[in-house]
Amino acid sequence: xxxxxxxxxxxxxxxxxxxxxxxxxxxxxxxxxxxxxxxxxxxxxxxxxxxxxxxxxxxxxxxxxxxxxxxxxxxxxxxxxxxxxxxxxxxxxxxxxxxxxxxxxxxxxxxxxxxxxxxxxxxxxxxxxxxxxxxxxxxxxxxxxxxxxxxxxxxxxxxxxxxxxxxxxxxxxxxxxxxxxxxxxxxxxxxxxxxxxxxxxxxxxxxxxxxxxxxxxxxxxxxxxxxxxxxxxxxxxxxxxxxxxxxxxxxxxxxxxxxxxxxxxxxxxxxxxxxxxxxxxxxxxxxxx
Numbered sequence: 001x002x003x004x005x006x007x008x009x010x011x012x013x014x015x016x017x018x019x020x021x022x023x024x025x026x027x028x029x030x031x032x033x034x035x036x037x038x039x040x041x042x043x044x045x046x047x048x049x050x051x052x053x054x055x056x057x058x059x060x061x062x063x064x065x066x067x068x069x070x071x072x073x074x075x076x077x078x079x080x081x082x083x084x085x086x087x088x089x090x091x092x093x094x095x096x097x098x099x100x101x102x103x104x105x106x107x108x109x110x111x112x113x114x115x116x117x118x119x120x121x122x123x124x125x126x127x128x129x130x131x132x133x134x135x136x137x138x139x140x141x142x143x144x145x146x147x148x149x150x151x152x153x154x155x156x157x158x159x160x161x162x163x164x165x166x167x168x169x170x171x172x173x174x175x176x177x178x179x180x181x182x183x184x185x186x187x188x189x190x191x192x193x194x195x196x197x198x199x200x201x202x203x204x205x206x207x208x209x210x211x212x213x214x215x216x217x218x219x220x221x222x223x224x225x226x227x228x229x230x231x232x233x234x235x236x237x238x239x240x241x242x243x244x245x246x247x248x249x250x251x252x253x254x255x256x257x258x259x260x261x262x263x264x265x266x267x268x269x270x271x272x273x274x275x276x277x278x279x280x281x282x283x284x285x286x287x288x289x
Contacts, residue, residue, distance in 0.1 A: 092208035148173030
């Protein structure tokens with residue numbers, strides 16, 4: 001005869017009917033946070049280092065370009081101006097407003113007719129803004145290159161243009177702080193640009209200085225170029241060498257891999273600690289008759 005034993009105390013329940021105690025909650029390991037923070041800090045540090053190397057390389061390249069060898073400015077420019085563009089620049093008058101003269105119209109025509117490759121081959125230097133304003137006679141007729149932020153660019157209809165000469169695009173370049181403004185007339189069709197944001201490079205011939213009353217009042221004097229080429233400035237590619245780029249990639253990949261391994265191991269440990277033990281099997285008591 002088999003029968004279930006009744007607990008001795010009223011209200012008490014057999015051990016096999018009680019619920020197994022839940023394991024204590026294991027706190028999230030702090031080591032994982034430290035590993036992730038270290039890996040993230042390492043990646044950010046390497047990226048900042050790469051960016052600083054790029055900026056330094058760009059600055060050095062720009063300085064080398066400005067300091068590259070260029071023939072000195074000729075003191076006697078009479079012969080040069082007489083033969084350049086059939087003498088259209090010779091009679092330019094400095095410190096005057098934008099005006100259309102017969103010489104200006106012929107200059108626009110000759111610059112437009114000059115092949116782009118031939119014009120670019122004549123460019124020997126970057127424009128020295130301060131010197132070109134102080135000594136325009138020595139810069140007149142120089143083929144120069146200028147880089148700056150587009151302050152303005154709009155088409156201008158020429159009133160006394162020669163036959164088959166369309167309008168020009170008149171623009172202004174400036175430094176990021178708005179200083180060292182340069183005026184230019186571009187003889188081609190410019191790309192789509194956003195003023196006060198895009199940076200452009202122009203190649204042009206130094207015409208004269210232009211002086212006009214600015215919108216804020218007062219006379220403003222700046223170099224005035226006739227431009228043959230205008231291009232949007234594109235930031236150079238990463239100047240890091242192949243070996244340095246390879247090392248940077250390995251460090252970043254190793255950091256990410258270390259973080260993933262740490263996350264995986266921490267997840268497995270947490271799963272093992274939080275697994276509940278199986279409930280005890282029910283016990284049946286037999287009484288011998």
